[in-house]
Amino acid sequence: EVQLVESGGGLVQPGRSLRLSCAASGFIFHDYAMHWVRQSPGKGLEWVSGISWNSGTIGYADSVKGQFTISRDNAKNSLYLQMNSVRAEDTALYYCAKGVNYDILTGLDEWGQGTLVTVSS
Amino acid sequence: AIQMTQSPSSLSASVGDRVTITCRASQGIRNDLGWYQQRPGKAPKLLIYAASNLQSGVPSRFSGTGSGSDFTLTISSLQPEDFATYYCLQDYNYPFTFGQGTKLEIK
Numbered sequence: 001e002v003q004l005v006e007s008g009g010g011l012v013q014p015g016r017s018l019r020l021s022c023a024a025s026g027f028i029f030h031d032y033a034m035h036w037v038r039q040s041p042g043k044g045l046e047w048v049s050g051i052s053w054n055s056g057t058i059g060y061a062d063s064v065k066g067q068f069t070i071s072r073d074n075a076k077n078s079l080y081l082q083m084n085s086v087r088a089e090d091t092a093l094y095y096c097a098k099g100v101n102y103d104i105l106t107g108l109d110e111w112g113q114g115t116l117v118t119v120s121s
Numbered sequence: 122a123i124q125m126t127q128s129p130s131s132l133s134a135s136v137g138d139r140v141t142i143t144c145r146a147s148q149g150i151r152n153d154l155g156w157y158q159q160r161p162g163k164a165p166k167l168l169i170y171a172a173s174n175l176q177s178g179v180p181s182r183f184s185g186t187g188s189g190s191d192f193t194l195t196i197s198s199l200q201p202e203d204f205a206t207y208y209c210l211q212d213y214n215y216p217f218t219f220g221q222g223t224k225l226e227i228k
Contacts, residue, residue, distance in 0.1 A: 035217075037165075045157070045165060045208050047217035059215030062122060095164060107155040107212050109176065111164035 002026040002110045004096045009115030012086055020115055022079040022096030027110075030054075030074035033099030035108055036081050038092035048094070049081065053102035063089075086119045093117075123147050123211050127220025133228040138199045142223045144209035146190040153213035156185055156194045159222075160205045168207075169194065199225075 008020040022034070036048040049060045049070040058070055069082040079096055093116050097108035124147035134140050144154065152172035157165040167176045169185035172192055182197040196203055204227050209220040 044222045045159070045210075045219045047210070047215075047219060050215060050217065059217070061216045100170060104215065105153070105212055107167055107170040107210065108157075108165075109167045109170070111166070113164055 004112030006096045006112045006115035009117045011118045013121050014087060014119055015085055018083045020081040020094055024077045029077040031102055033102060033104045034079045035097045037095045037097055040092045050104045052104045057104045059104060088119050091119045122216050123218050125209055125211055125218050125220040127209055127223055131224045133226050134199055135228045136199050140196050142194045142207055144192045144220045146211055149189045150211045150213035152188045154192050155210045157208045158205050
């Protein structure tokens with residue numbers, strides 16, 4: 001059974017940094033692209049970032065480019081999102097999601113339950 | 122970035138009804154589109170990939186059509202568990218973009 005467990009969320013002050021993690025199990029992690037998607041309270045889904053199986057291809061939403069950094073450690077079956085200089089508009093539930101295959105340009109077929117990030121002073 | 126325009130934003134229907142949700146891309150995206158269902162308080166779930174392919178385990182009452190810039194999701198006979206919010210997502214290029222969502226409510 002595929003499991004994606006996000007962690008690292010919490011209350012953070014504007015301008016500070018936060019690192020989210022996603023622990024994956026139940027599939028061969030290094031064979032698949034991975035993504036982060038967020039959802040602000042009461043709002044729709046926003047794709048944040050994606051990374052191919054070997055970290056060779058990475059993409060970001062325009063809203064986070066230059067601010068967030070996605071990475072993965074295939075030896076640890078883990079995905080990360082480094083969030084710098086956070087703003088109030090970064091407040092959201094952050095989901096980790098698995099790609100359909102190794103390529104970043106595919107759908108998202110498994111999702112975690114999310115970790116909540118609240119940016120407030 | 123490619124804009125995804127989804128309609129309607131909300132829809133009231135009854136159990137047994139046939140409903141259709143549409144998504145239009147601001148440029149051609151081949152068939153690189155998926156449909157996702159999100160129930161309240163839950164993570165999204167992939168229903169349809171590559172515009173018309175049913176994800177494993179998803180009931181056959183769900184179907185998707187379209188290519189290029191116009192896409193539809195059809196639920197042939199609504200069941201109580203289908204009342205949720207539905208999103209399209211283009212994975213043609215990045216940044217990926219979602220439609221704004223369609224909230225399907227019980228009439």
